[in-house]
Amino acid sequence: MITPPEVFKSLADETRARATLLIASLGELCVCELMCALDDSQPKISRHLAQLRSSG
Numbered sequence: 476m477i478t479p480p481e482v483f484k485s486l487a488d489e490t491r492a493r494a495t496l497l498i499a500s501l502g503e504l505c506v507c508e509l510m511c512a513l514d515d516s517q518p519k520i521s522r523h524l525a526q527l528r529s530s531g
Contacts (some may be wrong), residue, residue: 477531485530490515491523 486492
């Protein structure tokens with residue numbers, strides 16, 4: 476089970492927080508959609524999604 480400090484640590488980065496909000500409001504999104512919405516590169520988005528996935 477994920478603890479509150481782990482949740483806040485995961486969302487402390489602006490990119491991860493924004494991606495989480497987009498996914499929560501729009502549902503499943505592909506990396507290319509997040510790249511456009513967040514105006515970031517594919518490696519950066521993928522890295523942040525991996526961090527979110529590993530934190531639960």
